[in-house]
Amino acid sequence: MEDYFSSADEYCYHDYYDDDDDDRDASYGLQEIETEVPLPCTKGPSCEVITKESLLAAQREDLRRIMDLLSLKEHLARTLLIHYRWDVDKVIVVLVEKGKDKLYAEAGVTVSEHDNLSSELPSMVMCIICIEEVSATEVTTMDCGHCFCNNCWTEHFIVKINEGQSRRIRCMEFNCYAICDEAKIRSLVSARDPNLSEKFDRFLLESYIEDNKRVKWCPSVPHCGNAIRIKDDEFCEVECACGLQFCFNCLSEAHSPCSCLMWELWSKKCQDESETVNWITVHTKPCPNCNKLVHKDGGCNLVCCVCGQAFCWLCGGPTGKEHTWTSISGHSCGQYKEDQGKKTERAKMDLLRYIHYHNLFKAHTDSFKREAELKETIQEKISHLEERQSSKDFSWVTNGLDRLFRSRRVLSYSYPFAYYMFGDDSVKLEMTKEEKEIKQNLFEEQQQQLHANVEKLSLFMGEPFDRYPEDEVEELRMKIINLSVITDRLCRKLYECIENDLLDSIQLVRHRIAPYMSRGLEKASELSICWETEA
Amino acid sequence: MQASRARLFKEYKEVQREKVADPDIQLVCDDSNIFKWTALIKGPSETPYEGGIFQLAFAVPEQYPLQPPQVRFLTKIFHPNVHFKTGEICLDILKNAWSPAWTLQSVCRAIIALMAHPEPDSPLNCDSGNLLRSGDIRGYQSMARMYARLAAMPKKG
Ligand SMILES: [Zn+2]
Ligand SMILES: [Zn+2]
Ligand SMILES: [Zn+2]
Ligand SMILES: [Zn+2]
Ligand SMILES: [Zn+2]
Ligand SMILES: [Zn+2]
Ligand SMILES: [Zn+2]
Numbered sequence: 001m002e003d004y005f006s007s008a009d010e011y012c013y014h015d016y017y018d019d020d021d022d023d024r025d026a027s028y029g030l031q032e033i034e035t036e037v038p039l040p041c042t043k044g045p046s047c048e049v050i051t052k053e054s055l056l057a058a059q060r061e062d063l064r065r066i067m068d069l070l071s072l073k074e075h076l077a078r079t080l081l082i083h084y085r086w087d088v089d090k091v092i093v094v095l096v097e098k099g100k101d102k103l104y105a106e107a108g109v110t111v112s113e114h115d116n117l118s119s120e121l122p123s124m125v126m127c128i129i130c131i132e133e134v135s136a137t138e139v140t141t142m143d144c145g146h147c148f149c150n151n152c153w154t155e156h157f158i159v160k161i162n163e164g165q166s167r168r169i170r171c172m173e174f175n176c177y178a179i180c181d182e183a184k185i186r187s188l189v190s191a192r193d194p195n196l197s198e199k200f201d202r203f204l205l206e207s208y209i210e211d212n213k214r215v216k217w218c219p220s221v222p223h224c225g226n227a228i229r230i231k232d233d234e235f236c237e238v239e240c241a242c243g244l245q246f247c248f249n250c251l252s253e254a255h256s257p258c259s260c261l262m263w264e265l266w267s268k269k270c271q272d273e274s275e276t277v278n279w280i281t282v283h284t285k286p287c288p289n290c291n292k293l294v295h296k297d298g299g300c301n302l303v304c305c306v307c308g309q310a311f312c313w314l315c316g317g318p319t320g321k322e323h324t325w326t327s328i329s330g331h332s333c334g335q336y337k338e339d340q341g342k343k344t345e346r347a348k349m350d351l352l353r354y355i356h357y358h359n360l361f362k363a364h365t366d367s368f369k370r371e372a373e374l375k376e377t378i379q380e381k382i383s384h385l386e387e388r389q390s391s392k393d394f395s396w397v398t399n400g401l402d403r404l405f406r407s408r409r410v411l412s413y414s415y416p417f418a419y420y421m422f423g424d425d426s427v428k429l430e431m432t433k434e435e436k437e438i439k440q441n442l443f444e445e446q447q448q449q450l451h452a453n454v455e456k457l458s459l460f461m462g463e464p465f466d467r468y469p470e471d472e473v474e475e476l477r478m479k480i481i482n483l484s485v486i487t488d489r490l491c492r493k494l495y496e497c498i499e500n501d502l503l504d505s506i507q508l509v510r511h512r513i514a515p516y517m518s519r520g521l522e523k524a525s526e527l528s529i530c531w532e533t534e535a
Numbered sequence: 536m537q538a539s540r541a542r543l544f545k546e547y548k549e550v551q552r553e554k555v556a557d558p559d560i561q562l563v564c565d566d567s568n569i570f571k572w573t574a575l576i577k578g579p580s581e582t583p584y585e586g587g588i589f590q591l592a593f594a595v596p597e598q599y600p601l602q603p604p605q606v607r608f609l610t611k612i613f614h615p616n617v618h619f620k621t622g623e624i625c626l627d628i629l630k631n632a633w634s635p636a637w638t639l640q641s642v643c644r645a646i647i648a649l650m651a652h653p654e655p656d657s658p659l660n661c662d663s664g665n666l667l668r669s670g671d672i673r674g675y676q677s678m679a680r681m682y683a684r685l686a687a688m689p690k691k692g
Contacts, residue, residue, distance in 0.1 A: 129600060129635045130538065131545040155538055156635060159601045174634035 047248070049241040049524035050208075050215065050227040058215075058229065058527055059208040062088050070100070073143070075182040076109050078204065082167050083107035086212035108168065110144055110178035127152055129172060140188065144178035146171050154188045161189070161196055166203035167211075219251045220244045228524050235260075235512040239523045247514060254521060257410060257498055258417045259511035266416040269354065285359075286352055287311060288318040302328050314363065316356055332448065357419040364412035367458065371404055374461060384466035385473065396477050397461075403484040404461055406520050407454050410491045414447055421502060429507055439502050446497050450490040457483045488518055539599040543569050546638050553640070560643045570595040573609070574643050578687065579651040583679035584612070587687030591646065592622075593639060603633035606642060611686040613679040615653045615664040624649070 050058045059081075065088055066077040084090045084107065094103045104111060125139050126132075127149035134149040141147040152172065157180070160169045169185060171178045182204060190197035209215045215229045224242035237254040239245045245254045247263070255263040284293040289309035296303050301313040302323045310321045315333045322329040378401055382394045421429065422440045431439070460483065465476050495516040503511055547569070550562045558577075565571035572593035578584025590609040596602045606629060608622035616625045628637060628645055637645075655667040666675040 130542055131549065151538075152635065156601055159598060172635045174628070174632075174636050176634070 045525040046231045047238045047524045048229045048527050054527045055205050079109050079179045080107045108177050146173040154192050157185050157189050161200050166200050167207050237514045237521050239521045245521050255413050256514035258413045262420040357415045361415040368408045381466035400480040404457050407487040446494045453487045582651050583676045584683050587683040600635040603629050613682040615655045
């Protein structure tokens with residue numbers, strides 16, 4: 001065992017560290033850190049934040065492309081894009097495959113040939129809506145050539161906006177499917193009701209978010225007002241400018257490597273069973289021998305049942321009694337064996353199984369919260385060190401902490417994943433018993449290695465290194481850098497295991513998993529506005 | 536609302552003037568309520584409804600003419616697009632294809648056109664719709680004529 005454990009802490013007694021392996025990986029990893037190997041396929045930002053202010057600019061680019069491509073006015077381009085859910089490529093595909101006329105007809109776009117009709121109007125015009133003779137200055141002609149008095153147009157627009165049809169307000173003429181020019185709508189409505197005109201503008205702008213599969217509102221509560229636009233795959237996790245991290249596909253918290261379906265089932269299950277299960281899981285655990293619930297308050301992680309069975313509080317597995325504060329001899333944690341509970345009936349087994357995974361999930365999310373509090377104390381430690389150290393580069397501390405957060409997250413969500421992956425049939429993964437067992441062993445080995453190293457990293461990050469002499473700080477620095485590299489690699493391997501070994505291609509369609517982000521979730525970047533340079 | 540009232544008043548004056556011009560339609564406004572109208576329309580020639588006089592009831596909404604009036608037959612009629620019991624009419628211009636450019640008078644004209652050209656694919660009266668769709672034009676016509684004679688024709692002698 002490495003001497004890393006000399007300053008033992010109560011919540012880590014696992015050790016899967018293998019010396020030979022580590023040296024090789026550490027040197028490989030150091031190289032990787034120094035050369036900052038960029039992640040594959042990151043050409044430009046893959047997600048951008050759209051604020052109230054940049055919403056207009058965000059759609060300008062798409063509008064401009066369509067306006068240029070088809071020589072259309074802005075409101076027609078918008079009508080077209082709203083119909084095709086702001087998918088410019090789709091518009092082009094339809095244009096190529098079906099032609100312009102079909103493209104326009106499907107979207108209800110009517111292109112006029114009456115552009116200079118208004119100049120030919122007589123001084124007085126009969127509006128057939130109000131049946132009134134009105135002066136030519138009091139009428140408006142739309143692109144389709146249909147002319148009515150401003151009063152009637154305004155009434156028509158107000159009714160339609162209030163009906164929530166801002167995005168497609170049609171001409172009043174019978175059998176005319178032309179969409180009215182938004183500039184004309186705006187000027188007429190604002191003369192009567194400026195508030196409604198603003199509402200109209202907002203509806204139009206927000207269509208870019210609400211009718212667009214690449215853009216979604218940030219799910220923050222209270223709402224930050226932002227939306228996120230992604231480049232390609234909707235199965236990704238993003239961080240809004242407001243700081244909220246979420247799954248772009250299902251809009252719940254970031255949950256990779258759990259699939260959206262698994263996460264949905266898991267959160268529902270946690271809710272349904274929270275009252276009963278929470279109390280039980282916090283205070284008691286079933287004995288692996290007699291299934292009696294055993295109560296623990298404080299003390300080490302070895303508990304004893306009245307039947308005499310000793311077991312591990314963290315994983316519930318049976319153990320011997322020989323133990324130290326940090327380890328139980330001969331015991332490795334995290335493996336849940338279904339046949340342990342052979343004597344219990346099915347329903348109870350399911351609950352126990354759930355409790356097992358729920359405990360591990362909760363233990364890690366709790367650790368995550370504790371570690372998040374480390375952030376402040378670490379900053380203090382750094383400033384202490386800065387006062388007296390010759391080397392002023394303490395990026396290894398913050399990098400180490402970031403690595404701890406990221407790998408802890410992966411670890412937490414790997415438990416609900418495992419619950420469904422190797423569980424009953426609620427997600428219909430259809431495996432033979434043997435297949436499941438092989439896969440479960442494979443996965444749990446990876447998971448345990450990650451677990452062990454995350455705990456180790458957590459331990460190091462908690463050390464009072466600001467009080468260490470310089471050479472010990474240097475030693476800790478190397479350990480943290482090495483461990484960071486190892487946990488990063490293990491996270492990556494865990495994802496590879498899921499995608500290559502556990503789920504086949506058909507299952508991966510149902511269970512799309514947001515990719516591992518070695519550098520943390522991508523913060524949505526400020527919108528880059530390209531249309532100005534192109535125009 | 537003022538706009539709808541003004542417009543209905545204009546239509547009223549127009550109707551008075553055009554009475555002679557369109558002998559097939561007789562639109563009458565309720566004495567006390569300008570939003571309630573009735574119309575008498577002549578069954579179109581060369582249809583089973585020929586010779587009949589059919590009464591329609593209009594309920595005009597306050598948003599008129601931005602929203603369509605509600606129209607139904609008061610006279611019993613056997614027609615695939617008219618509900619046999621309630622007299623409700625299934626006609627696109629009275630729903631999503633409505634345009635404010637329509638008037639009560641032009642709606643009457645559209646209904647006369649519908650009597651001459653039924654739409655068996657959106658039937659409110661399933662029996663007549665089925666007769667027409669199964670190609671039993673003779674069956675449909677005789678039923679329609681029978682009801683027209685019973686309900687829409689002045690009793691002779
Ligand atoms: Zn028009
Ligand atoms: Zn008018
Ligand atoms: Zn946000
Ligand atoms: Zn999701
Ligand atoms: Zn026991
Ligand atoms: Zn003990
Ligand atoms: Zn354990």
